[in-house]
Amino acid sequence: MPHMDLSLIGYIITTLSFIGLTVYAFNRKRDLYITTQNSPLFFYVVIIISLLFAFLNLFHLIELFSGDQVSFFLPPGIDTIAQFSGILVQSVLILMLFASKMVIRPAKRIGRVLAIGAHPDDIEIAAGAALAKMRDAGYLISGMVMTRGETGGNGDTRPIEAGRSAQFLGLDNVQVLDFSDAYLSKDVVKIIRAIEEMITKVQPDIIFTHSIHDIHQDHQTVYKATLRAARHPRITILCYESPSATQDFHPTYFIDVNKYVDVKIESIRKHWGQRKKPYMKSDVIRGRLAFRGAQAKVDYAEGFEVARMLSAI
Numbered sequence: 389m390p391h392m393d394l395s396l397i398g399y400i401i402t403t404l405s406f407i408g409l410t411v412y413a414f415n416r417k418r419d420l421y422i423t424t425q426n427s428p429l430f431f432y433v434v435i436i437i438s439l440l441f442a443f444l445n446l447f448h449l450i451e452l453f454s455g456d457q458v459s460f461f462l463p464p465g466i467d468t469i470a471q472f473s474g475i476l477v478q479s480v481l482i483l484m485l486f487a488s489k490m491v492i493r494p495a496k497r498i499g500r501v502l503a504i505g506a507h508p509d510d511i512e513i514a515a516g517a518a519l520a521k522m523r524d525a526g527y528l529i530s531g532m533v534m535t536r537g538e539t540g541g542n543g544d545t546r547p548i549e550a551g552r553s554a555q556f557l558g559l560d561n562v563q564v565l566d567f568s569d570a571y572l573s574k575d576v577v578k579i580i581r582a583i584e585e586m587i588t589k590v591q592p593d594i595i596f597t598h599s600i601h602d603i604h605q606d607h608q609t610v611y612k613a614t615l616r617a618a619r620h621p622r623i624t625i626l627c628y629e630s631p632s633a634t635q636d637f638h639p640t641y642f643i644d645v646n647k648y649v650d651v652k653i654e655s656i657r658k659h660w661g662q663r664k665k666p667y668m669k670s671d672v673i674r675g676r677l678a679f680r681g682a683q684a685k686v687d688y689a690e691g692f693e694v695a696r697m698l699s700a701i
């Protein structure tokens with residue numbers, strides 16, 4: 389009977405698809421469970437709905453094979469839900485899975501990191517992959533941006549983009565201050581105070597900041613202010629590589645970011661207003677990671693200069 393055959397094929401496909409979705413969600417649990425955009429609830433919604441519809445369709449499949457004997461288990465109307473809504477629900481679930489940006493939730497906090505940048509995109513461009521990886525490893529990560537980036541773009545939207553990017557990377561918080569873009573050296577004392585306050589608040593074990601080997605005056609100011617602000621506490625200070633780093637930038641500390649290349653690129657893409665800048669291109673980002681990776685004997689790495697390094701023991 390042609391109608392019967394079609395139903396059979398439909399139920400088999402739907403059942404297998406829902407089981408496939410369940411397996412996929414379980415395999416990606418570490419990613420799905422996590423994310424800053426979706427609560428663990430999302431994971432369980434996917435699993436429960438997938439299993440429910442897989443069961444309903446499987447039930448129907450058995451019914452088609454064995455006659456009508458088992459249908460009394462199901463309340464009226466459930467047949468229709470399984471048959472027609474199943475496809476729709478599945479499509480929605482798949483779209484949700486694709487739309488969810490997967491960031492990994494750390495099991496426990498193993499340390500605290502403070503990343504300091506002069507402008508809203510500095511942290512991501514220089515150390516986005518390392519921060520995402522450290523976040524997944526269990527570090528609590530705070531971001532601090534000195535300006536709204538009004539000289540290099542729109543000072544109203546750039547802080548919002550910085551927030552979106554930080555959220556995607558999995559930063560626990562990011563603070564955008566309102567010092568004058570391109571004129572940070574005027575406010576160096578206030579900037580030192582701001583960093584000191586942040587250090588007191590966050591109690592970081594590691595600080596990421598700009599390098600002195602950087603042609604941008606704001607970057608140099610942030611480097612100097614960071615070292616000044618962190619003069620007393622026991623903190624490791626790593627200096628990252630901005631596109632404006634000079635030929636004298638020589639990293640000696642590398643973080644293997646092989647799995648985080650796309651995460652970094654996506655985080656930089658969140659700075660949509662800056663997308664036309666040459667250093668925002670994914671090829672350029674990937675190329676730099678590959679270059680530093682080659683120096684570190686891995687595929688992709690971010691390189692840092694060590695301003696101060698405390699041993700782990």
Ligand SMILES: [Zn+2]
Nearest residue numbers: 506507510607
């Ligand atoms: Zn900058």
